[in-house]
Amino acid sequence: MSEFSIRTMGLTKRFGTFVAVDGIDVEVKRGEIYGFLGANGAGKTTAMRMLCGLLVPTSGEGQVAGFDILRETAKIRTRIGYMSQKFALYPDLTLRENLKLSTDLYAIPRKLVAERMDEAIVRCEITEMLDRVTGTLPWGWQQRLSLACATAHHPEILFLDEPTGSVDPLSRRGFWDLIRAEAVRGTTIFVTTHYMDEAEYCHRACFLVDGRVADVGTPPELKARHGVESLQDVFLAVAAKARRS
Amino acid sequence: MNLLHLKSVARKEFRHVLRDKQTLFVILSLPLIMMFLFGYALKSEIEDARVVVIDPHPSDETRSLCRALDENRQFQLAAVETGGDPAKLLVQHRARALIELPVDYARRRDEAPLPIGFVYDGSDPATATTLRAALPAFFRTHFVGRNKLEATELVTTGTRFLYNPDQKSALFFVPGLMATILAMIGTLLTSVTVTREKELGTMTNLRLSSLSASEVIVGKLAPYFAIASAVGVFILLIGRLAFGVIPQGSVGLLAWTTALYLLVSLGIGLLISTIVQKQQHAMLLGLGITMMPTIMLSGFVFPRMSLPAPLYVLSCVVPATWYLQIVRGIVLKAATLKELWLPVLVLGGQALLLLGLASRRFGKEH
Numbered sequence: 001m002s003e004f005s006i007r008t009m010g011l012t013k014r015f016g017t018f019v020a021v022d023g024i025d026v027e028v029k030r031g032e033i034y035g036f037l038g039a040n041g042a043g044k045t046t047a048m049r050m051l052c053g054l055l056v057p058t059s060g061e062g063q064v065a066g067f068d069i070l071r072e073t074a075k076i077r078t079r080i081g082y083m084s085q086k087f088a089l090y091p092d093l094t095l096r097e098n099l100k101l102s103t104d105l106y107a108i109p110r111k112l113v114a115e116r117m118d119e120a121i122v123r124c125e126i127t128e129m130l131d132r133v134t135g136t137l138p139w140g141w142q143q144r145l146s147l148a149c150a151t152a153h154h155p156e157i158l159f160l161d162e163p164t165g166s167v168d169p170l171s172r173r174g175f176w177d178l179i180r181a182e183a184v185r186g187t188t189i190f191v192t193t194h195y196m197d198e199a200e201y202c203h204r205a206c207f208l209v210d211g212r213v214a215d216v217g218t219p220p221e222l223k224a225r226h227g228v229e230s231l232q233d234v235f236l237a238v239a240a241k242a243r244r245s
Numbered sequence: 246m247n248l249l250h251l252k253s254v255a256r257k258e259f260r261h262v263l264r265d266k267q268t269l270f271v272i273l274s275l276p277l278i279m280m281f282l283f284g285y286a287l288k289s290e291i292e293d294a295r296v297v298v299i300d301p302h303p304s305d306e307t308r309s310l311c312r313a314l315d316e317n318r319q320f321q322l323a324a325v326e327t328g329g330d331p332a333k334l335l336v337q338h339r340a341r342a343l344i345e346l347p348v349d350y351a352r353r354r355d356e357a358p359l360p361i362g363f364v365y366d367g368s369d370p371a372t373a374t375t376l377r378a379a380l381p382a383f384f385r386t387h388f389v390g391r392n393k394l395e396a397t398e399l400v401t402t403g404t405r406f407l408y409n410p411d412q413k414s415a416l417f418f419v420p421g422l423m424a425t426i427l428a429m430i431g432t433l434l435t436s437v438t439v440t441r442e443k444e445l446g447t448m449t450n451l452r453l454s455s456l457s458a459s460e461v462i463v464g465k466l467a468p469y470f471a472i473a474s475a476v477g478v479f480i481l482l483i484g485r486l487a488f489g490v491i492p493q494g495s496v497g498l499l500a501w502t503t504a505l506y507l508l509v510s511l512g513i514g515l516l517i518s519t520i521v522q523k524q525q526h527a528m529l530l531g532l533g534i535t536m537m538p539t540i541m542l543s544g545f546v547f548p549r550m551s552l553p554a555p556l557y558v559l560s561c562v563v564p565a566t567w568y569l570q571i572v573r574g575i576v577l578k579a580a581t582l583k584e585l586w587l588p589v590l591v592l593g594g595q596a597l598l599l600l601g602l603a604s605r606r607f608g609k610e611h
Contacts, residue, residue: 052453053453054449054452054453074455077453077454077455078455080453082449082450082453084446084449086445086446088445088446088447088449088450089445089447089450090257090261090445090447091445092260092261092264092265093257093260093261093264097257097260100253101253101257102450104249104250104253105250105253105450105451105454105455105456106454106455107250107454107455110249133264149450
């Protein structure tokens with residue numbers, strides 16, 4: 001097994017004449033929290049969707065969990081979990097029903113379903129509200145349920161597409177505590193965000209500008225390289241060169 | 246196809262419907278409202294239509310004629326005048342029609358032809374058309390019953406309606422509404438359920454799951470197929486209990502041809518959902534594609550023969566055109582597959598084509 005969970009070489013996506021992702025090379029190590037940072041429209045989500053097999057790349061290649069993103073998307077799908085910026089569960093189902101459906105969708109073997117559900121319920125701290133209708137609960141509960149649904153099948157890699165959107169810092173910190181616990185369990189976390197306080201949680205961060213990789217490194221490395229105090233300032237320094245936004 | 250996958254998607258879909266009380270209410274009330282609206286508002290039978298008689302020379306004979314007219318359930322004698330302007334009399338007596346008897350009615354009533362004039366209130370064409378058939382029919386039976394005229398002489402000019410001898414409107418609108426309501430429900434439910442998942446973002450979850458596109462389609466559509474079938478049964482039950490419509494032909498044949506028609510409707514709905522992204526657009530497009538063509542072009546309300554050529558061609562594409570032939574055939578004429586093979590074949594082809602095309606498009610997105 002390779003030490004990398006995700007590897008891309010020259011990954012590119014064009015929409016007509018617009019180059020959304022322009023030949024990026026990315027290497028994400030096993031068990032790492034890897035941040036994909038950049039302004040709106042920098043190509044973060046497009047790149048992530050190609051890695052998940054939701055979008056076909058225009059050119060370039062890549063492996064996710066050891067499988068080719070062009071030819072082995074079905075195998076990749078069972079080994080990854082995906083959570084998007086938008087709350088993507090059924091608001092009219094209860095937490096338990098949503099979670100059960102996810103275990104069905106990810107084809108968890110029947111005899112394992114009860115055990116995996118219980119495990120995810122405890123791990124994501126949603127025990128008390130299990131039989132409440134999802135749409136009536138506050139953001140924190142819904143997001144923890146999303147996490148439970150995305151991880152009940154024990155994926156090797158968890159993709160988080162701007163997972164915290166526009167919520168308060170306290171809820172965000174609570175959520176990140178759970179994400180870090182996932183990484184400790186050995187799950188690779190690939191997260192896109194434009195909140196620099198979230199970027200501080202990453203082991204390594206990759207700044208994307210105009211669809212290209214502008215800089216990669218650990219948060220201390222990045223700050224040192226640009227001679228600044230915070231990732232916020234690194235972001236401003238690299239984004240200043242952007243032509244798109 | 247994995248049965249467990251199908252089951253989990255279908256179960257979730259059933260839950261959506263059962264918990265969405267408003268949609269459930271609309272699904273059930275739509276057939277009820279339309280049935281009773283058409284049943285009572287669009288009734289083509291007439292009852293107690295006010296009629297004025299101009300009788301220039303009253304006699305025992307004309308008085309007996311007027312009495313018979315008044316006793317008939319269809320008409321009500323508004324007035325008997327000896328003369329006057331028909332237009333003024335119609336307005337004055339709020340009458341729908343006017344009968345002008347000849348001066349020498351008493352003497353000539355055994356002769357044929359007897360010159361009787363009918364004037365109808367054309368401002369209400371629907372009633373006028375019905376009266377235009379009902380009044381002369383009344384005179385024919387009146388004379389055949391009471392006079393020495395040869396019955397055959399009159400019967401040769403008489404008309405008989407086969408299959409629906411009383412021209413009961415229920416027999417006309419129950420098949421038509423089956424076609425309309427099933428097309429609407431089948432198409433709308435399908436297109437809305439798919440676009441709803443696109444709006445929610447849950448479609449991404451389905452795409453990232455281990456389910457194949459066909460498992461998602463079948464799992465999602467099966468519940469709506471079942472619901473629409475139940476609505477079909479519901480319509481037939483209302484037709485039978487409230488309007489006395491009893492299918493003359495095979496109910497089994499009606500059931501599976503209806504299933505075929507439903508597949509066409511689901512196919513249209515699925516196709517719509519691969520074209521638009523929003524529930525609202527899906528709903529508007531679904532209504533536009535199903536309701537108006539089904540009512541206007543299928544032959545449900547207007548005869549297809551009177552359509553201009555381009556619309557006639559279009560009407561051949563409307564699934565309801567073919568389904569209506571099947572339902573009318575089975576319900577009224579006890580037709581069998583031997584007579585109905587063409588419309589059944591067309592519906593089968595449409596179902597294959599639409600579902601195939603929609604699944605392909607859906608699979609590409611998936």
